[in-house]
Amino acid sequence: VIKVKIDQPIAKVQPNMWGVFFEDINFGADGGIYAELIKNRSFEFTKPLMGWTIQRKKANEGEILVVNRKDINASNPRYLQINNENGVFSIINEGFKGIGVKKGLKYNFSVMYRQLAPGVKLHLQLLNASDQVIGEGNLSPEKTGEEWSKQSAGFTATETDPKAKFAIVFEGKGKIDLDMISLFPGDTWQNRPQGLRADMVQLLADMKPGFIRFPGGCIVEGTDLANRYQWKNTIGPIEDRKMIINRWNTEFAHRAAPDYFQSFGLGFFEYFQLAEDIGSDALPILNCGMACQFNSGEVASLDELDPYVQDALDLIEFANGDVSTKWGKMRADLGHPKPFNLKMMGVGNENWGPQYLERLAIFTKAIKAKYPDIKLINSSGTDPEGDRFNLLNTSLRETKADFIDEHYYRPADWFLKNAGRYDNYPRNDTKVFVGEYAVHADKNYVGSNRNNWQSALASASLMTGLERNADVVQMASYAPLFAHIDAWQWAPDMIWVDNLQSYGTPDYYVQKLFSTNKGTDVVSITLDGKNIIGQDGLYASSVLDAGKKELIIKISNSSDQPKVVDFDLEGKTKLKNKGTVEELADANLNQLNSFANPEAVSPKKSVVKINGKKLTASLKPYSFSVFKIPFN
Numbered sequence: 031v032i033k034v035k036i037d038q039p040i041a042k043v044q045p046n047m048w049g050v051f052f053e054d055i056n057f058g059a060d061g062g063i064y065a066e067l068i069k070n071r072s073f074e075f076t077k078p079l080m081g082w083t084i085q086r087k088k089a090n091e092g093e094i095l096v097v098n099r100k101d102i103n104a105s106n107p108r109y110l111q112i113n114n115e116n117g118v119f120s121i122i123n124e125g126f127k128g129i130g131v132k133k134g135l136k137y138n139f140s141v142m143y144r145q146l147a148p149g150v151k152l153h154l155q156l157l158n159a160s161d162q163v164i165g166e167g168n169l170s171p172e173k174t175g176e177e178w179s180k181q182s183a184g185f186t187a188t189e190t191d192p193k194a195k196f197a198i199v200f201e202g203k204g205k206i207d208l209d210m211i212s213l214f215p216g217d218t219w220q221n222r223p224q225g226l227r228a229d230m231v232q233l234l235a236d237m238k239p240g241f242i243r244f245p246g247g248c249i250v251e252g253t254d255l256a257n258r259y260q261w262k263n264t265i266g267p268i269e270d271r272k273m274i275i276n277r278w279n280t281e282f283a284h285r286a287a288p289d290y291f292q293s294f295g296l297g298f299f300e301y302f303q304l305a306e307d308i309g310s311d312a313l314p315i316l317n318c319g320m321a322c323q324f325n326s327g328e329v330a331s332l333d334e335l336d337p338y339v340q341d342a343l344d345l346i347e348f349a350n351g352d353v354s355t356k357w358g359k360m361r362a363d364l365g366h367p368k369p370f371n372l373k374m375m376g377v378g379n380e381n382w383g384p385q386y387l388e389r390l391a392i393f394t395k396a397i398k399a400k401y402p403d404i405k406l407i408n409s410s411g412t413d414p415e416g417d418r419f420n421l422l423n424t425s426l427r428e429t430k431a432d433f434i435d436e437h438y439y440r441p442a443d444w445f446l447k448n449a450g451r452y453d454n455y456p457r458n459d460t461k462v463f464v465g466e467y468a469v470h471a472d473k474n475y476v477g478s479n480r481n482n483w484q485s486a487l488a489s490a491s492l493m494t495g496l497e498r499n500a501d502v503v504q505m506a507s508y509a510p511l512f513a514h515i516d517a518w519q520w521a522p523d524m525i526w527v528d529n530l531q532s533y534g535t536p537d538y539y540v541q542k543l544f545s546t547n548k549g550t551d552v553v554s555i556t557l558d559g560k561n562i563i564g565q566d567g568l569y570a571s572s573v574l575d576a577g578k579k580e581l582i583i584k585i586s587n588s589s590d591q592p593k594v595v596d597f598d599l600e601g602k603t604k605l606k607n608k609g610t611v612e613e614l615a616d617a618n619l620n621q622l623n624s625f626a627n628p629e630a631v632s633p634k635k636s637v638v639k640i641n642g643k644k645l646t647a648s649l650k651p652y653s654f655s656v657f658k659i660p661f662n
């Protein structure tokens with residue numbers, strides 16, 4: 031018999047306990063949630079015409095150049111110059127692995143231009159795989175002269191095609207310069223112009239995540255310091271956001287993507303806005319003066335660390351400062367006078383060694399002196415049980431670190447064995463943030479399995495251990511979040527997308543069941559007086575939700591046998607005689623969700639009866655169940 035002691039809460043559950051980890055990996059941002067359809071819109075990729083082809087209908091009658099003005103405009107040096115004598119020619123953009131087009135949807139084109147010799151008109155066309163036009167419009171530039179102007183034009187698609195192309199046909203004699211050639215679907219999240227893909231944001235919103243960690247991951251560090259993530263380069267007019275090569279574009283990526291760059295169209299303002307939209311806390315992670323230690327290992331010398339530290343201080347002012355401050359005013363000017371209420375920040379991602387400790391100490395001193403209430407997340411490297419981890423962990427605890435960020439990508443049996451990992455963890459000032467975790471069948475981070483039911487069930491089992499120890503483990507996020515089916519570097523991932531659709535893996539549903547049933551207080555749940563960490567294949571945790579007045583029991587059955595389990599629900603609290611159970615189950619541990627069958631593994635809800643203080647539950651083989659029992 032499993033005993034649940036309803037009246038004896040043993041720990042508080044933080045309201046932001048279960049969050050999400052966002053990184054621009056696997057085309058998660060550019061080519062993913064950032065809904066821009068044009069690849070290399072400002073010609074800043076290493077090869078300036080990457081993603082574009084030029085098509086001449088009459089030979090040599092038009093002229094086209096990529097012009098570089100790096101001394102005048104260092105953040106957006108290149109633009110396209112069209113000098114049309116009397117020809118008709120086009121430029122065609124292939125999109126990010128094609129352009130997803132929906133029949134009947136409006137598409138919003140915009141471009142920056144200056145007309146030196148007016149006369150060129152832009153004929154806009156969406157083309158399907160057979161080069162048939164499936165949507166078209168026109169833009170006749172209105173302004174002339176040396177100044178850059180911006181102009182837009184909209185048109186509607188006449189067919190659905192997940193892999194369309196976009197052409198601009200230049201018609202008429204004249205000379206025009208073009209930059210920031212952009213095309214967005216008309217159905218972005220909250221209809222924001224040049225915004226985010228609504229289906230992908232909706233999947234996140236449905237999870238009600240407690241926080242969003244951004245912008246990564248390794249892209250925080252960069253392969254070298256020049257290519258680290260710098261938040262100040264990601265705010266303001268998009269044409270001024272200086273692009274860099276994405277760290278997942280390197281030879282280090284398991285599936286190198288030569289066309290992977292960061293446009294920063296999704297920048298720090300948009301990240302804060304996204305967090306606010308879906309009711310999550312923002313958790314930015316900043317570079318600590320160290321590039322990725324698996325790559326260059328480049329570090330900023332200590333006497334050149336100031337700008338890095340200043341970036342952290344300025345970010346807090348940007349998020350929370352009032353409009354009388356420099357960065358608070360910047361936030362207001364960008365359209366958000368109210369503060370974003372930033373509460374925490376990470377210093378470094380997967381950094382370690384004495385170099386990390388000495389840089390972290392400088393950041394911590396400066397940030398705590400000015401903002402003592404901001405909680406700081408410290409890195410613990412990449413190996414959750416090696417000597418390096420233990421050494422670093424001991425040092426960080428000695429400094430009374432607020433949070434230590436643990437990462438683990440390990441096989442399913444490691445997750446099962448570690449469901450009790452935190453039961454005997456030190457209970458001192460330092461809390462744990464399990465900032466990245468996922469079950470990996472192999473150690474190459476290219477798992478052939480795309481989050482099958484086995485990996486999700488093992489995650490759920492481990493997560494009961496995180497929840498039971500919510501006094502120590504105060505935040506957790508699965509990683510990575512998104513992957514494009516034609517452009518991923520790392521697997522498994524929680525949500526898969528193509529150019530038009532998205533679906534949650536079994537892991538998505540596990541995460542969602544935890545975050546939407548987080549409760550407020552942990553209560554004891556034991557079998558023969560012991561935590562339930564694998565006895566008979568069972569893993570369990572239990573919480574109360576004081577606001578909703580519910581007792582919630584989460585239990586996984588990792589065995590291939592059905593189980594009938596009796597619960598004694600001890601305590602004075604008067605339970606109602608009817609509750610619900612949401613069950614994830616599949617007899618096949620290799621079961622996947624897919625575009626064709628997106629809910630193959632997804633929760634099924636039914637009613638359960640409570641007999642006074644007793645609940646008898648039938649657990650299917652390989653199942654994870656969340657019972658909810660209301661009380662008065």
Ligand code: AHR
Nearest residue numbers: 246247248249380509510
């Ligand atoms: O989640 C993918 C990568 O895994 C992250 O970028 C990095 O922090 C970790 O090594």
